[in-house]
Amino acid sequence: MTANFPIVRMRRTRQNEALRSMVRETHLQTSQLIYPLFIAEGLTQPEPIASMPGIVQWPLELLEQEAKRLVQLGIPAVLLFGIPAEKDAVGSQAYAEQGIIQQAIRLLKATVPELLVITDVCLCEYTDHGHCGVIHNGDVLNDESLELLARMAASHVEAGADIVAPSDMMDGRVGALRHVLDEQGYKQTPIMAYSAKFASAFYGPFREAAGSTPQFGDRRSYQMDPANAREALREVELDIREGADIVMVKPAMAYMDVIHRVRESCDLPLAVYNVSGEYSMIKAAAQQGWIDERRVIMEVLTGLRRAGADMIITYFAPEVAQWLKEA
Ligand code: PBG
Secondary structure, X not given: OOOOOOOOXXXXXXXXXXXXXXXXXXXXXXXXXXXXXXXEOOOOOOEEOOOOOOOEEEOHHHHHHHHHHHHHXXXXXXXXXXXXXXXXXXXXXXXXXXXXXXXXXHHHHHHOXXXXXXXXXXXXXXXXXXXXXXXXXXXEOHHHHHHHHHHHHHHHHHHOOOEEEEOOXXXXXXXXXXXXXXXXXXXXXXXXXXXXXXXXXXXXXXXXXXXXXXOOOOOOOOOEOOOOOHHHHHHHHHHHHOOOOEEEEEOOHHHHHHXXXXXXXXXXXXXXXXXXXXXXXXXXXXXXXXXXXXXXXXXXXXHHHHHOOXXXXXXXXXXXXXXXXXX
């Protein structure tokens, strides 16, 4: 026995699972998960997305069945993306009454009303140039795009959407949406703002899934520079002032510091988006047998909660819900 044995022994509370679970600081629950769904017009069969193993584009006809499976798993909410058959310069199908997304919302609310329907509000899946707003002389016009985005959000809510989530990164969009929603009597519909959305290479697989790759240039004149964290706090602050009910950081894994700083700087519910590239990297490594898929996924999502996320948008939601059920 020497005098310098430790008095404080961190291992005391790590001895068995009962002790470990008592001192556990962070909990991941199915009620915190949001699952993205792609609905494509004109499909009859689910269409696999090659770069996202396990994820498909859904035909309208099979949506009810998938939604019921999610409810069974205890997943509270979905985030909908529409892929229209026709695209044009102003994304007309984004705010068409019979658009694919409007049909999907009506169908879900009629058949599985307990599932919260959140809709992505952005023009890039609907424009033939693949940008998130309208174009003039190669520029994405801000204020002209706001009008269309607000129209799109209102048409989603009219169809029955529970929450709208603007992801376009135009300046003033949260305020524009709030104004139009209030004017049309939808004062109670919350806005989940993609507040700190970075111009990220991690969206690569999504652009295959949603057919939304920009046909020229990139999104760096509207999405944020990955180098900036203080600016992310300004984006969040602006969205709060414009009436956001929930703020978001996206992507998630390379932006844990931003998640943490947003959590520290505001009291709004905070969502994070564990994006397509983050999903595909884990799937690819797991398929190679290089990582333990289940443990890595749980570690990543728990890490996002620890960083400060209240809710997590993730393509892993059904798998995780199943694991949490078994646990
Ligand atoms: C639409 C939008 C994108 C994502 C969500 N909404 C793509 C983009 O901005 O290019 C990405 C989601 C993902 O990668 O999983 N603007």
